[in-house]
Amino acid sequence: MTDKILNEEVHLMKTANRSKRMLDALWDIFASVKLTVVTLTLLAATSVLGTFIPQKADPSFYIRAYGEFAYRLMQVFDILDMYYSWWFQTLIGILAINITVCTIKRWPAIWKIVSSKNLRLETIKKKSPIGEFSDPRHTDELLPLYKAYIGKKYKRVEMSSEKPGMMIVAEKGRWTRLGVPAVHLSIVIILAGALIGSFLGFDGFVNIPEGQSANSIRLRNSDATLPLGFEVRCEDFDVSFYDSGSPKEFRSSLTILENGEKVAEKDIIVNDPLRYNGINFFQSSYGQTPPNRVRIKFTSSKSNESPLHNLSMGQTVGLPDGAGQFTLLRYTGNYSFRGTMIGEAIEGFLEKPGKESQEIALPLRFPTFDKMRKGDWFISVDGYEDAFYTGLQVTKDPGVPIVYLGFVLLLVGCWIAFFMSHQKIVVDLQPSTNSSRITIYGVTNRNRVGFEMASHQLGEDLSKL
Known part of the structure; x- marks a missing residue:
């Protein structure tokens, strides 16, 4: 009996270890930068393909342009609507998970720097001095002057004893270490918005004769219809032409009706849609209807x-x-x-x-x-009397606000990551015969040249106090 229990425990331990190894291997795959490069390359390549092959066109166009066999093949692999295809959505999902795992893996080291109270003087003083100069005044006289001046430029200023002298340690921009994670987070938000729009949004069309209403649309590349939950009415349609006879502008006067009550109205033209309840009505086409x-x-x-x-x-x-x-x-x-x-x-x-x-x-x-x-x-x-119908493209993409939020965060994150830095300086004041010797050390995580120029200027300013 004891041997049976022991064998079961050994089997459970082996199963647990095997599961842990599989999870660790999966984690390592998604934490790999190589996966990021491969996924981005595939997304870029397929996006380029999507620019060369028109998306959501009429089947007759593809058969005429590429032949029936190529059309059937592209249809099987969803190349004709690739941005909504399962494999394109999968690539976006893999990239989002990959970036999230990479950020989680590096987060402890980043947060340790951001939250640490230790300025690590020994690390700073190992660097070569940025500037040196002498001042005839004693260190006790210089210390309050220097501390007050440095305090105007650096958020955190501390004093440290360095026998027989003193040191002023200053730091700013520690929070800028969060710039890169912010960029990563923004990309994940943008990808999430794209997936939400792909799964929960729709793209369809409807033709509405003047003076008539519609309460449903036909989904693009499908025979399915989708109820809107309200009515959209075309009150009037106008079209103007160039001298050549080509259309100059076509304009539709639309009204939204709910339970017979007017709730919204707008004259729309190309690229100036009516938006209601997250649904966009774009002016897309027009045509003539039989006269009434x-x-x-x-x-x-x-x-x-x-x-x-x-x-x-x-x-x-x-x-x-x-x-x-x-x-x-x-x-x-x-x-x-x-x-x-x-x-x-x-x-x-x-x-x-x-x-x-x-x-x-x-x-x-x-x-x-x-x-x-x-x-x-x-x-x-x-x-x-000429009678027209207005052709409307009707879209809904609930992921758009999320994508906009991601782009705003991306801009902020890029500004922090590329144009701001975490800086630490040490001003070492050591007494010497009838004067004080001042040495400036400093470290930064980026833009070393700019930081050294600013530190040299700081030394010149301190020498003039």
Whole structure:
């Protein structure tokens, strides 16, 4: 019985040691700078690839540009939407963990320096002197003058006895050692924001005709629709053109409605979106919709009489002299007449007393087309009100505020890490025959040249007190 218990304990110890070795190995992998270099290289390479291969384009574009086999291959590896792909998100996650582990590993040494109360005089005095000079006054007279002057430039100033003289020890910028961890933290925050946006955000689009509303969008590269939880209404759409005919500016007047109540409104143009509840509505495209109202002309074949009527789709109007009635049915973008496409046309339904009803087409390009019926009245389209739809790109990225926070911290951290330093100086005052000998020592963690110049200036200032 005792041997069985002993064997079980040995097995548990071996299992625990094996688990510990695996965790230690995993920790060492994520604490490796090599992993950082490899991950950054892969992210950079794939990002470059993403600039050469257009993202989220229409499948027909890829098939035309690269061939069907290459398109299918890129589809399998999510190269066509790589910034949202599982492998790109995994690389970002690995980099975030790698930076976090590296920072945790180095944190005890950094914090020991920041929190330590020991100025480590012996380390400073091992360095070569930065400056030396003599003063005819005694050290007891110089000590309060020097301490007061150095106290204006250094936050921490202490006195130390160095028989037969004295030393003034000063330090500033110890907290600047936190600059590098701040940079690391900012990068992790930026990566976390990117992952949050990738998992919880969306990118879709919606087309809204003038005067109409939408409460859902279609997700990009998907047949799925996503409810918005409110309505967005296009009150008006305007487009202006250059002389060449290309669009100069298109503007949509949008209104947000919740439970039928107006809660937000804005005129948007390209790169000036409407933002509501963290959702962005960007002006992306536009197009024409079938006209809602059409101006119809009835022309008599016997006189110059040509009455006009403004009709909506489905509306019926009587022909002059009781010759029948005409109903406006639909708009056709490209009407086919005997196998030939003749362009835009308005289709209607003509009813005449004592005769069989018939559908007729009124091509916009051929105003006299209806004369072929040889009736007392022929019908044509005199014009119609242009109607447009606005194409909106709809996005949500809850990670954006986090990314902004990370960038602010990154700027602060870089400023601290590159333009500020931890400095310590020692001013050693030793009495000599009829004078005092002053020697200045100092150390800094960066910008040694600038620190030595400032220390030389400090020596000159002290010599003039």
